[in-house]
Each structure stands twice: as C-alpha cells, then as structure tokens.
Amino acid sequence: MRYKLAPGSGDCPPAAAARVLWLSLEDFQKKLPELISRGFPPPDQTTGNFDMDAINAWRRSRFPHLFADRLTPVTTARNASDVVRARMTGVRSG
Numbered sequence: 001m002r003y004k005l006a007p008g009s010g011d012c013p014p015a016a017a018a019r020v021l022w023l024s025l026e027d028f029q030k031k032l033p034e035l036i037s038r039g040f041p042p043p044d045q046t047t048g049n050f051d052m053d054a055i056n057a058w059r060r061s062r063f064p065h066l067f068a069d070r071l072t073p074v075t076t077a078r079n080a081s082d083v084v085r086a087r088m089t090g091v092r093s094g
Helices: 014-020 025-037 052-061 064-070 080-093
Strands: none
Touching: 014 025, 014 052, 052 064
C-alpha cells in the first residue's frame, strides 16, 4: 500500500512512523523499545497507530538549541548559599 502523508496528519500506522525516521518497518520495530525508553511516543493502545504530531515534537526536543522557541525553558537550580544569604539580608533589613 502506498500513500502520502500530509504534514501533521494525526495518527498513522507503524509503517508510516518508521518512514518518518527513515527506517524500514522491521528496523523500526527492533528499535522501538529503545526509542520509547528515550521518550519516543508509544503507539495508541487500541489502534496501534502513532501520533505524528507527537513524533515530530519528540524529534525536535532532541535539539533544544535549534528549536528552543517551541519548548518550555528549562529551569536552572539556584545555589543554596545565595538563597540563604538573600533571605538573611531580607530578615536583617526588615
């Protein structure tokens, strides 16, 4: 069966999901457990189809430095001593 996939075409069969990653269906099925362990969206439990939008989001999330405008910014941890110092300064001046 041959068919074209429109961008953002919703759910698709495993063969189409494999094609997005430039894999044969056989290679895709072999690599799927590792892909899922890396956050790849699993297939729908009922249909076995994959969400093409979720696959594209996963692909872009691997390169946040290239697609940062579409991702939630990562929060950074603050140095605990800076937090305590700032709080102590507030207590002393208050």
